[in-house]
Amino acid sequence: MSPVDRRTVLKAGGAIAALALTGAAEVLPAGAGAGNLAGATAGPDWAGFQKSIKGTVYLPGKPGYPTVRQLFNPRWDTIAPAGVVRTANATDVQKAINFARKNKLVSVPKSGGHSYVGASTVSKGLVVDVSAMRSMSYSGNVLTVGAGAKLYDVHAFLDKYGKSLPTGTCPTVGIAGLTLGGGMGVHTRAFGLTCDRIQSLGVITADGVARNVSATSDPDLFWALRGGGGGNLGIVTSFRLITIPAAKLGFFRLTWPEAKAADVVRGWQKFAVAAPIASWGNLHIDAKSNGTLSIHVLGISTTGNGAAAAAELESYVGSKAATRSFAVRSHMEAVNYLGGGATSPRQGFLAGSDVLKPMSAPTITALLGAVKAAARVKLPASAILDPLGGQSAKIPSGGSSWGHRSAVGVVQWYTGLAAHPTSAQLKAAQTFISNGHKAVRPSTAGGYVNYVETGRSVSTYYGANYARLQAVRKKYDPTNFFHNAYTIA
Ligand SMILES: Cc1cc2nc3c(=O)[nH]c(=O)nc-3n(C[C@H](O)[C@H](O)[C@H](O)COP(=O)(O)OP(=O)(O)OC[C@H]3O[C@@H](n4cnc5c(N)ncnc54)[C@H](O)[C@@H]3O)c2cc1C
Structure with missing residues (x-):
């Protein structure tokens, strides 16, 4: 989801009281716990x-369970795990893995x-x-x-030290899922992906062994965990991440009329x-x-000079933007502006992705056609393009x-x-996503694993690295303990 979309969606959330940044288990509804x-x-x-x-531990029919089993997208509320264990430390995670294996x-x-x-989440399984x-x-x-930890809390904590991290912008996204699958955001070109900042990780693998994974300790697992996607290779309990300066950012926002869409x-x-x-x-x-397209670019410069970055974009587009701010x-x-505040309300959505190689003029026309088709049937759809390159290419x-x-x-x-959503609404959304995939087929390099979707072959998230990822997974999870439709097989 893009910053602007998120901002629109999340504005409604308002501020919440600051979370206590402790390692202790959260304060839970009265009655929750062993006695139940x-x-x-x-x-x-x-x-x-x-x-x-x-x-x-939370079990069906007991206090706390209806809330702890929820995900961000209410679509998954129908999935009922046999139990959810909210772990307090790495030893709990070890015990949970052993308990799940035994049972x-x-x-x-x-x-x-x-x-x-x-x-x-998982039906009849253990979360x-x-x-x-x-x-x-x-x-x-x-x-x-x-x-x-959630992204907003990470940024609020680092701000005290004049530091930041390249991350996504939704305040409630978890550091674990985001980092393990890559992690794109405003700093991607200047400082790389979130996973590129990992120095080491605490991980419990499928055999229940606690590992401190780094370039010198389980280096094959270290390689695999930096982009291999959550849920594949063990349960990460902690990260050590190399920070970046919390510098001021120069923002720009440019809009163009639909007639300029291909140029943009x-x-x-x-x-x-x-x-x-x-x-x-x-x-x-x-x-x-109303059947039309709205076109805008929200950008930043880490130098603080958003106007210069905007002028460069306009020179590539070949025309001045209609509006500029x-x-x-x-x-x-910046964190509050991009994420819409400290928290974000739950939101239903369906999404997919394509990682892009350079697009030809006909592919650009087809991409715009896919969004236009959605506009014609009044589907609230967007194609949101995030740049890579820069430091993330290294x-x-x-x-x-x-x-x-x-x-x-x-x-x-x-x-x-x-x-x-009704099945008709889901079908319309799926049609838009399929049309999008078809439109950019000549330029697709696969999908982004953090925007994982049904119906896409798992190998396409990893490019040429899939075979090596399969080998690492086989080594650390030979019995396929962690498995679902989206895991590396
Ligand atoms: C509103 C919204 C905004 C987003 N914005 C961005 C963005 O700006 N940039 C971007 O790159 N992505 C973005 N994403 C995508 C996001 O990075 C992925 O959805 C990510 O997987 C979410 O991580 P999570 O921990 O919140 O989710 P979860 O659902 O908890 O986990 C995601 C996956 O990781 C696994 N996992 C979770 N915890 C662990 C762990 N401790 N160890 C091992 N595996 C684990 C889960 O099993 C699951 O497979 C956004 C998503 C949403 C819904």
Whole structure:
């Protein structure tokens, strides 16, 4: 989801009280916890499991369960896990994996719960929810963060030290899911992907072994976890991430009329390839309910000079924008502007993606045609194009399984939906996404794993790195303990 979309969607959320950034389990509804497991006699020994851990187990019909099983997208509310364990520390995670194995429960990790396909929940299985493991510390330019921290909290914490991280912008996305699949945002071109900042990780693998993974310790796993996608290779309990300065950002926002749409896409593409790495711009092509397209670019310069970056984009487009606005924002002003505040309300949506190689003129025409077709049927759809290149084109030291270093950018096919859409609404949204894929087929290099979707072959998220990822997965998860329709097989 793009910053502007998010801003529109999330504005309604308002501010929440600051979260306590501790490693302790959250304050839970009265009655939640071991005492509520009385009567859970059949099958797994849930009461014994609860007694063995510091965190909390939630079971169907018991207090807390309806809330802890929710994901960001209400579409997945129908999925009922056999249990959710909100772990308090890495030992709890180990015990959860061992409990799941012993009881033959399919087990999935959950951090921020923003999976596009509901991959962080599982019917009749065990959800290992690490969201209470969100403690943070900072030393020597490195952030140590629990795998359950949310992006807003990470930025608010780092701001105290004059530091930041290249991340996405939705305040409630989990650091774990975002980082393991890549992590794109306004700093991608200047500082690389979130996964490129990993120095080491605490991981519990399928065998229940706790590992401190780095370039020198389990280096093959270190390579695989930097872009291999969440849920594939173990449960990450903590990250050590190399920070960046929390510099002021120069923002620009440019709009063009629909008649200029093809020029803008062509110009944006050139900008993504040739602009200085300090410049970044997110192109939105939105279907409006009157059948027309709205075209705008929201961009930044890490030099603080948004006007210069905008002028460069305009020179590639070949015309001045119809409207232009500029602002200079501090680190937290930028975080709040891009994410719409400290939290975000749940939102129904269906989305997919294509990682883009350079697009020819006919492919650009086809891309615009796909959004126009959605506008004609009044579907609230967008093609949102994020640039890659710059620092994200370089493989970081220690290597990385992120498979799209030479791509121009990523287009996301996004449709907002009701919490519980009808099958006709879902079908219309799916048609838009399929049309989008078809339109850019000559230029697609695969999909972005953080925008994972149904019906796409898993290998296409990883480019040439898939075979090596399969080998690493086989080594660390030989019995296929972590598995669902979206895992590396
Ligand atoms: C509103 C919105 C805005 C977004 N904006 C951006 C953006 O700006 N940039 C961007 O790059 N992406 C963005 N995304 C995509 C986002 O990066 C992915 O959805 C990401 O996987 C979410 O991570 P999560 O922890 O919140 O989700 P979860 O649903 O908790 O997890 C996602 C996946 O990771 C696995 N996982 C979770 N925790 C762990 C763990 N501790 N160890 C191992 N695996 C784990 C889960 O099993 C699941 O497969 C956005 C998504 C949404 C819904």
